[in-house]
Amino acid sequence: MSLSDIWDVLVLGVVLGSLYAVIAIGYTLVYGVLQLLNFAHSEVFMSGGFGGVIALTLVEPAAGPTGLQSAGYVLLGMGAGAVLGGAVAFGLEKAAYQPLRRRNAPRLVFLLTAIGASFFLYNLAGKLFGRYPMKMPTMYENKKLFEVFGAGVSVTQLIIVLAGVLMLLTVDLVVNRTKLGSGIRAVAQDPEAAALMGVDIDKVVSRTFVLGGLMGGVAGFLFGTNLQVDYTMGFLPGITAFAAAVLGGIGNVRGAMLGGLTLGVVESFTVEIWGDAWRYVGAFAVLVLVLMFRPTGLLGERVGRTA
Amino acid sequence: MSGVGLEKDTGPAPEAAGAAGALLELRDLHVCYGAIEALKGISLTVAEGEVVALLGANGAGKSTTLKAASGMLAPRTGEVLLRGERVDGIKSHELVHFGIGHVPEGRRVFARMSVLENLRMGAYRLRRPDPDDLDRVFSLFPVLARRRKQVSGTLSGGEQQMLAIGRALMGKPELLLLDEPSMGLAPLIVRQIFEILKEINAQGTTLLLVEQNASQALRLADRGYVLETGTVVMADAAPALLSDPRIRAAYLGEVPE
Numbered sequence: 001m002s003l004s005d006i007w008d009v010l011v012l013g014v015v016l017g018s019l020y021a022v023i024a025i026g027y028t029l030v031y032g033v034l035q036l037l038n039f040a041h042s043e044v045f046m047s048g049g050f051g052g053v054i055a056l057t058l059v060e061p062a063a064g065p066t067g068l069q070s071a072g073y074v075l076l077g078m079g080a081g082a083v084l085g086g087a088v089a090f091g092l093e094k095a096a097y098q099p100l101r102r103r104n105a106p107r108l109v110f111l112l113t114a115i116g117a118s119f120f121l122y123n124l125a126g127k128l129f130g131r132y133p134m135k136m137p138t139m140y141e142n143k144k145l146f147e148v149f150g151a152g153v154s155v156t157q158l159i160i161v162l163a164g165v166l167m168l169l170t171v172d173l174v175v176n177r178t179k180l181g182s183g184i185r186a187v188a189q190d191p192e193a194a195a196l197m198g199v200d201i202d203k204v205v206s207r208t209f210v211l212g213g214l215m216g217g218v219a220g221f222l223f224g225t226n227l228q229v230d231y232t233m234g235f236l237p238g239i240t241a242f243a244a245a246v247l248g249g250i251g252n253v254r255g256a257m258l259g260g261l262t263l264g265v266v267e268s269f270t271v272e273i274w275g276d277a278w279r280y281v282g283a284f285a286v287l288v289l290v291l292m293f294r295p296t297g298l299l300g301e302r303v304g305r306t307a
Numbered sequence: 308m309s310g311v312g313l314e315k316d317t318g319p320a321p322e323a324a325g326a327a328g329a330l331l332e333l334r335d336l337h338v339c340y341g342a343i344e345a346l347k348g349i350s351l352t353v354a355e356g357e358v359v360a361l362l363g364a365n366g367a368g369k370s371t372t373l374k375a376a377s378g379m380l381a382p383r384t385g386e387v388l389l390r391g392e393r394v395d396g397i398k399s400h401e402l403v404h405f406g407i408g409h410v411p412e413g414r415r416v417f418a419r420m421s422v423l424e425n426l427r428m429g430a431y432r433l434r435r436p437d438p439d440d441l442d443r444v445f446s447l448f449p450v451l452a453r454r455r456k457q458v459s460g461t462l463s464g465g466e467q468q469m470l471a472i473g474r475a476l477m478g479k480p481e482l483l484l485l486d487e488p489s490m491g492l493a494p495l496i497v498r499q500i501f502e503i504l505k506e507i508n509a510q511g512t513t514l515l516l517v518e519q520n521a522s523q524a525l526r527l528a529d530r531g532y533v534l535e536t537g538t539v540v541m542a543d544a545a546p547a548l549l550s551d552p553r554i555r556a557a558y559l560g561e562v563p564e
Contacts, residue, residue, distance in 0.1 A: 182427065182431065183431070186428050189419055190415050193415040194400075194417075194428075195398070195400040196408075196411065196475075198401075198403040198404065
């Protein structure tokens with residue numbers, strides 16, 4: 001592998017990693033407030049992919065679009081992905097998890113519900129949209145834009161990284177600087193005490209799902225732009241992003257970002273060195289190794305409630 | 308129609324008359340944890356400006372009474388009244404808007420937030436927090452001002468208790484419920500905290516205090532209630548309770564003569 005190859009592989013890894021990071025935020029935020037491993041988040045991501053495809057198919061992008069048109073299509077796709085992702089996450093919490101919280105159901109029931117909701121949602125998508133992969137309509141000519149140390153960066157790759165970074169900065173700001181964010185952090189640390197401060201836990205939980213859903217939905221659209229959209233597309237990126245959240249220290253927002261980028265880059269190098277069959281082996285080997293020496297994850301603090 | 312006028316003239320019933328000035332009133336409160344009845348008909352009143360102490364052994368229902376008053380627990384039967392208005396069934400996150408602050412047992416500060424962030428959380432319910440409130444808390448607890456940037460999980464027990472009280476004050480409560488503020492603290496710190504509670508009361512906040520440390524509590528309080536297995540067994544002015552031989556034997560560790 002020559003030096004310029006390394007940069008090529010790194011670019012691919014960073015692109016993949018930014019998507020993982022954005023999806024991982026959804027897992028880590030929900031885990032923070034509910035201690036719930038929301039396995040149905042992969043389907044929130046998938047819905048974003050379908051949201052983008054459907055919206056763009058409806059507007060039928062012009063052939064040979066101007067730069068302004070292209071930007072419009074991309075923004076429309078992201079918006080549709082965000083809306084559908086946010087809506088599915090909102091509905092998922094209301095329909096599947098809130099009734100369990102009202103009944104004080106044990107953790108295991110939440111986990112099984114999450115897996116059940118995931119099966120339900122991706123099969124529903126298969127029923128509604130068919131089981132054949134859909135291509136994202138062409139929004140722009142995906143040419144090479146510029147080079148980083150000899151590694152070409154395409155339009156799609158630039159969009160993914162830019163959107164990813166922007167979303168990660170935004171969510172970090174929301175969590176650390178806004179009232180919703182202080183509510184989220186308070187509920188994560190001690191829900192009862194948070195309620196005594198006037199925090200409406202139901203509202204905070206619902207908004208946390210929506211926040212993760214908006215971002216997961218955009219990630220689904222971006223992922224679909226890079227590859228394709230189909231009803232099973234959520235599974236592997238979802239599992240990997242979940243692993244990224246654990247790697248970074250689940251419950252920790254910046255940890256999820258770091259974990260996502262790490263796994264993206266490791267995956268990219270694994271494929272380059274050992275071939276595509278080993279794609280997920282490298283990333284998960286890293287996960288296992290890190291957890292052996294740092295069970296709380298890279299940036300993880302002691303998770304769980306302080307009581 | 309004249310009957311209505313007559314009724315008005317006779318004034319409220321004696322029971323209500325007793326509660327006319329009450330900030331908080333609990334009426335025949337029953338609270339259950341599953342099949343276990345923790346409160347078996349608690350009635351008490353706290354008048355505006357008072358300090359009232361709830362005494363009793365472990366499991367007597369003191370904390371449960373506070374939790375029922377602040378909406379953390381819903382009573383099975385009975386009423387909670389704030390200024391004569393029924394508030395039982397209202398959840399704690401809404402009840403804070405009625406002017407109730409609850410400093411829970413075990414302090415429950417947000418361990419991974421700084422002192423300042425904890426205090427800001429205390430003002431969460433307010434649309435526009437008053438900067439004077441922060442100054443007030445810092446002047447009551449100068450140690451919190453010195454440690455404002457410190458992560459609160461690393462504070463000492465006494466400092467965490469002060470933070471918990473300060474955090475509750477940030478929500479501008481008229482009635483402050485305190486659950487065992489002296490628990491696990493050195494006697495010197497306990498005295499200091501009770502001095503500050505006295506000051507808080509003098510500044511106009513009504514206090515309802517649950518304590519194992521009966522002597523400290525009764526020296527601060529105007530009145531006290533003694534709870535045993537979910538019922539009120541004694542209610543009197545604090546000095547009277549302090550000199551009552553049964554109290555001295557049961558809660559102040561005196562050997563009866």
